[in-house]
Amino acid sequence: MATDSDIALANRLADAAGEAIRPLFRGEWAEERKSDATFVTEADRAAEAAMRAIIESERPGDGIIGEEYGNRNPAAARQWVLDPIDGTTSFIAGRPIFGTLIALMEDGWPVLGVIDQPVLRERWVGRVGHGTTFNGKPVRSAPCPELSNAVLGTTSPHCFSGEQVDAFMSLAKAVAERKIVYGGDCYSYGLVASGHMDLVCEAGLQLHDFAALVPVVEGAGGTMCDWQGEPLNAHSTGEVLAIGDPARLEDVIEAMAGIAHGAEHSHG
16 A cells, blocks of 8 residues: 555655656757657656656665656566656647656555646645545545536547547447547546546556556546456556546446447557
8 A cells, every 4th residue: 555655755756757847848858759659858758767766766676667768676566657748749739738647556556646737736646545636635526427418538539449449439429529528648537536527538558658547536536447347457458447427337338338348459
C-alpha cells in the first residue's frame, strides 16, 4: 500500500516536472519523432530526468518505468511509472490539457496515482484505500442514471484500429451525440474523477499512459477496467475504460459487445 511518505514524494515529483515544463510551454523547444512515430520534446525529457533523479536519490531500491528513459530495477516489487507529458500533441499545440502522470505500482498493481496539469496548476491525487483529491480537496465522480445522457471522451478516433473502431462507434451511438469530447489524454480522466465527464474509452495505451489514472478515478468512486471489464494492471492490453458511475459498467460493455471481444487480441 502507498504511504503518506509515498504521497509526499509523488507530489514533489510532480512539482519537479512542472518546474521543467512550464518555462517551455508555448515557448522555444526542440521536437523529434521517435521510432514508434510519436513525438517527444525537450520538456518531456527534462521533466522525466528531474523526476528520476529524485527517485534514484531517495528510493534507490525502487524500480522506475519511464516513457523516455526506460526501466530501472525491473525486478523491484515497487515501481514508479512516469509519463512526463501525457498528451505531447496538446503540449506542442499550446493546449494546457496535457498532464504529468506519476504512478506507484506494487507487484504489478497501481496503488497511487497523480495527474498533474502544470500550467493550470491542477492536480489530482489518488491512492488505494483513500479518496481522491483535487488540489487537496476531496472530489467524487458523478452519478449517471442513463448511458444515453453520458458525456463520453476519447483522445482521438485515429487511435482505434479495425474492430476497435466499430466498438467505439457503437458506444458513441449509445450516448448523447452532442456530448462526445475529443482530445484531452489524461486530463479527461481527471474530469471523470471530478464529476464533469462520465466515460472515457481508449485503445493503444501503454502502462505509463494508464497506471496513474486508476487510483485517481477509483478513489473518486469511479471504475477503470479493460474493454472486457477486467481490472487494469501491468499486463493489461491498453484497451481502457473509465466510468464515473460503476453502475453503468454493464451498459457500456453491452454497448460495445460482440465487437469489443473480437478486438481483445489486437495489441501485441
